[in-house]
Amino acid sequence: MLESKLYAHLSTVAAVTTVIGTRLYPVVLPQDPDYPCVSYQRIDSVKINDLQGYSTLEDVRMQIDVWGTTYKGVRDFTSVIHTAMASATAYKSIMISDTDLSEMLEDGIIIYRISMDFSVWNRE
Numbered sequence: 001m002l003e004s005k006l007y008a009h010l011s012t013v014a015a016v017t018t019v020i021g022t023r024l025y026p027v028v029l030p031q032d033p034d035y036p037c038v039s040y041q042r043i044d045s046v047k048i049n050d051l052q053g054y055s056t057l058e059d060v061r062m063q064i065d066v067w068g069t070t071y072k073g074v075r076d077f078t079s080v081i082h083t084a085m086a087s088a089t090a091y092k093s094i095m096i097s098d099t100d101l102s103e104m105l106e107d108g109i110i111i112y113r114i115s116m117d118f119s120v121w122n123r124e
Contacts, residue, residue: 005090013084036068093120
């Protein structure tokens with residue numbers, strides 16, 4: 001499964017773990033997370049077929065969100081994630097977009113998030 005490959009890769013890249021440790025979460029963040037952290041989720045996928053049927057190749061759009069308490073910190077860390085994704089050998093990926101977002105927590109603290117979409121080619 002691609003999600004397992006992605007987690008296995010990102011959780012072993014020193015430049016990633018130096019910043020977030022083990023705070024790499026599928027789909028949603030835990031309640032009251034420590035920042036910075038990263039979440040990831042499958043947005044959609046296309047199974048690639050050829051004349052013999054399903055080729056075991058898929059093109060998956062993965063969303064990776066970087067969360068933090070400063071915009072600069074989050075923006076800087078997105079380049080680390082981008083580089084880490086490009087260095088994977090279990091799959092191949094291309095970043096196709098990123099979006100700046102923010103949320104205000106109940107206590108008035110602003111959390112910054114940059115949401116990146118990747119086209120990830122994976123062999124099942």
